[in-house]
Amino acid sequence: MDLLNHLVLGAQVLFTPxxxxxxxxxxxxxxxxxxxxxxxxxxxxxxLLPSTFHMTPVTSIIMLAGIYYGAMYGGSTTSILVxxxxxxxxxxxxxxxxxMALKGRAGPALGxxxxxxxxxxxxxxxxxxxxxxxxxKFALAFGPPEYFALMLLGMVVLIYLAAGSMLxxxxxxxxxxxxxxxxxxxxxxxxxxxxxxxxxxxxxxxxPAIMGLFGVAEVIVNLEEGIxxxxxxxxxxxxxxxxxDWKDSIWPILRxxxxxxxxxxxxxxxxxxSAFTSYAVEKKxxxxxxxxxxxxxxxxxxxxxxxNSATGGAFIPLFTLGIPCNSxxxxxxxxxxxxxxxxxxxxxxxxxxxxxxxVMSMYLGNVMLLVLNLPLIGIWVQVLKVPYPIxxxxxxxxxxxxxxxxxxxxxxxxxxxxFGVFGYLARKLQYEMAxxxxxxxxxPMMESNVRLSLVISQGDxxxxxxxxxxASLMAVTxxxxxxxxxxxxxxxRKKLQEKVGGDDV
Amino acid sequence: MEKxxxxxxxxxxxxxxxxxxxxxxxxxxxxxxxxxxxxxxxMPFWSGIVLTVMAVFLLLGSxxxxxxxxxxxxxxxxxxxxxxxxxxxxxxxxxxxFKPLGFTLVTFIFIAFLLKTIFPQNWKRxxxxxxxxxxxxxxxxxxxxxxxxxLGFLGF
Numbered sequence: 001m002d003l004l005n006h007l008v009l010g011a012q013v014l015f016t017p018x019x020x021x022x023x024x025x026x027x028x029x030x031x032x033x034x035x036x037x038x039x040x041x042x043x044x045x046x047x048l049l050p051s052t053f054h055m056t057p058v059t060s061i062i063m064l065a066g067i068y069y070g071a072m073y074g075g076s077t078t079s080i081l082v083x084x085x086x087x088x089x090x091x092x093x094x095x096x097x098x099x100m101a102l103k104g105r106a107g108p109a110l111g112x113x114x115x116x117x118x119x120x121x122x123x124x125x126x127x128x129x130x131x132x133x134x135x136x137k138f139a140l141a142f143g144p145p146e147y148f149a150l151m152l153l154g155m156v157v158l159i160y161l162a163a164g165s166m167l168x169x170x171x172x173x174x175x176x177x178x179x180x181x182x183x184x185x186x187x188x189x190x191x192x193x194x195x196x197x198x199x200x201x202x203x204x205x206x207x208p209a210i211m212g213l214f215g216v217a218e219v220i221v222n223l224e225e226g227i228x229x230x231x232x233x234x235x236x237x238x239x240x241x242x243x244x245d246w247k248d249s250i251w252p253i254l255r256x257x258x259x260x261x262x263x264x265x266x267x268x269x270x271x272x273x274s275a276f277t278s279y280a281v282e283k284k285x286x287x288x289x290x291x292x293x294x295x296x297x298x299x300x301x302x303x304x305x306x307x308n309s310a311t312g313g314a315f316i317p318l319f320t321l322g323i324p325c326n327s328x329x330x331x332x333x334x335x336x337x338x339x340x341x342x343x344x345x346x347x348x349x350x351x352x353x354x355x356x357x358x359v360m361s362m363y364l365g366n367v368m369l370l371v372l373n374l375p376l377i378g379i380w381v382q383v384l385k386v387p388y389p390i391x392x393x394x395x396x397x398x399x400x401x402x403x404x405x406x407x408x409x410x411x412x413x414x415x416x417x418x419f420g421v422f423g424y425l426a427r428k429l430q431y432e433m434a435x436x437x438x439x440x441x442x443x444p445m446m447e448s449n450v451r452l453s454l455v456i457s458q459g460d461x462x463x464x465x466x467x468x469x470x471a472s473l474m475a476v477t478x479x480x481x482x483x484x485x486x487x488x489x490x491x492x493r494k495k496l497q498e499k500v501g502g503d504d505v
Numbered sequence: 506m507e508k509x510x511x512x513x514x515x516x517x518x519x520x521x522x523x524x525x526x527x528x529x530x531x532x533x534x535x536x537x538x539x540x541x542x543x544x545x546x547x548m549p550f551w552s553g554i555v556l557t558v559m560a561v562f563l564l565l566g567s568x569x570x571x572x573x574x575x576x577x578x579x580x581x582x583x584x585x586x587x588x589x590x591x592x593x594x595x596x597x598x599x600x601x602x603f604k605p606l607g608f609t610l611v612t613f614i615f616i617a618f619l620l621k622t623i624f625p626q627n628w629k630r631x632x633x634x635x636x637x638x639x640x641x642x643x644x645x646x647x648x649x650x651x652x653x654x655x656l657g658f659l660g661f
Contacts, residue, residue, distance in 0.1 A: 167562060168514075170559060171521055171559045174552050174559065178549060178556065181528070181548050181549045190545040192535055192546075216596070223588045223592055224585040388624075390626075390630075392623070393616045393619035396595075396619070397612060400600075404654070414600060417593065417597060428579060429513045429514075443548075447548045461540070
């Protein structure tokens with residue numbers, strides 16, 4: 001009954017013309033950035049964040065969340081039609097999706113991706129609704145040592161999955177922690193490495209860092225050779241999958257949805273991992289695994305459902321613990337902070353309209369995506385035909401304006417360019433960006449929690465091992481850190497790395 | 506001459522040793538504090554040490570005799586470096602000229618410059634795309650989203 005009341009509250013919040021309109025804008029923009037290679041959901045949310053400042057917090061979060069799950073929809077379109085994933089979570093869709101398109105079955109591939117995403121999105125919203133409130137209550141038992149241990153685990157999971165050298169990923173994580181110490185110390189008020197620059201008092205801006213490392217660096221790498229791509233030109237028709245397609249896809253969709261949701265809760269690039277895991281599961285369960293990669297619909301339905309479902313799951317750590325598990329959620333956390341809302345165990349009780357309004361908007365957003373995207377596929381194909389030499393200056397322009405309009409600061413634009421240079425060089429030297437960003441986000445929280453823990457324990461670092469929850473989390477962290485040195489686990493990690501591969505968090 | 510990954514690792518390890526040591530020394534100047542009451546320099550100091558140690562491991566590891574991965578050329582094509590440099594310089598130029606010239610004009614120049622220099626387009630296409638982008642961006646950001654962007658000496 002309580003749940004029903006909350007849903008009614010959420011519906012009351014959502015069903016105003018403004019909120020419906022901005023939910024629509026969010027999913028539309030999300031799909032667009034999902035379609036465009038080189039501009040991921042993180043950069044898109046960061047770009048549009050300043051434009052939401054004049055809205056209410058609920059409207060703003062509804063729109064920004066829409067961009068996130070909209071991008072997952074959009075990513076599949078480029079994978080299927082161009083064989084270039086719009087974002088990392090759709091990499092695996094290329095395998096069978098593009099093959100289906102080559103066989104003239106682009107329509108059903110796009111159709112099942114949309115329907116699968118819709119079903120998965122709905123399942124993950126139900127999961128979010130059911131899991132978040134009790135988990136928030138459990139999280140009330142967390143003190144500084146538990147929070148520190150949890151954040152450390154989050155970072156180490158991401159580092160564990162890093163595509164290349166684990167040492168180099170760890171170094172990027174620690175470098176991120178160091179950068180996060182720049183600015184005013186939240187406990188003593190001391191200015192650290194700000195050089196008298198006002199903008200640096202608040203720390204190194206997350207959005208200039210993300211736009212530089214992901215947006216600018218990505219574009220510059222593409223400029224070295226220039227992207228050439230050929231869109232499947234056969235007319236995309238018969239978007240509705242037939243009965244056989246449905247028979248083949250329904251179980252992969254359901255399995256992918258559940259899998260994606262639970263992987264989504266874990267820290268790290270959940271949409272990417274869940275899509276790959278779903279593909280592996282479907283291949284294993286299939287009666288004809290050898291046909292995977294030649295254009296089977298299960299290879300599209302499962303991963304596309306899983307990556308969409310993971311977006312719902314990824315909101316859980318944010319709403320219950322106040323911890324962002326990936327860079328998209330980190331930007332959303334930044335948005336909450338700007339509105340003076342501290343996500344965490346108290347948030348659902350304190351701001352029920354915001355939580356339930358956002359949850360309800362996800363239902364509506366999924367319906368909108370389904371209704372919109374099938375007829376709009378023609379337009380997305382046209383967007384894809386815009387040549388990259390024309391597209392890249394516009395993406396760079398959006399990065400520049402997006403960062404400037406955040407605080408009207410030239411320093412932040414300069415920072416973005418600096419991060420762009422660093423990101424470009426770091427990619428060349430095979431360093432990963434994801435640990436740096438996560439460390440930059442979690443750094444201030446980790447620092448204050450580690451210092452508070454030491455104050456509580458009067459300087460005894462054993463506090464992290466004497467509290468049962470933090471001790472368990474620390475134990476998992478330790479196992480992950482030493483596991484690459486244990487041969488049989490090391491091999492498994494290698495396999496997992498090969499699967500995840502992508503750099504987007 | 507082809508480069509191997511250990512060569513790149515050596516360069517980056519030296520960079521990170523420098524960064525780690527800088528933060529550690531800096532941490533000492535702003536007070537590390539005691540374990541029972543860590544100060545503002547606590548995190549920079551210890552994280553700096555951890556980064557330095559890791560970078561030293563990377564550096565030492567790069568001298569080990571083993572089969573290192575051969576890296577593709579740093580710039581894949583002969584003229585890649587020019588494109589990369591031009592793109593970064595154009596962004597710096599945008600930053601410097603943003604205030605004096607104003608949003609619309611500097612956007613036009615920025616887009617036109619990139620279109621003409623990176624993957625050279627003909628003049629007709631360059632001018633059409635640059636004008637359309639500048640006008641549309643102005644309509645979206647200044648007129649629709651009401652973003653406070655500099656208007657420059659010409660007032661637009």
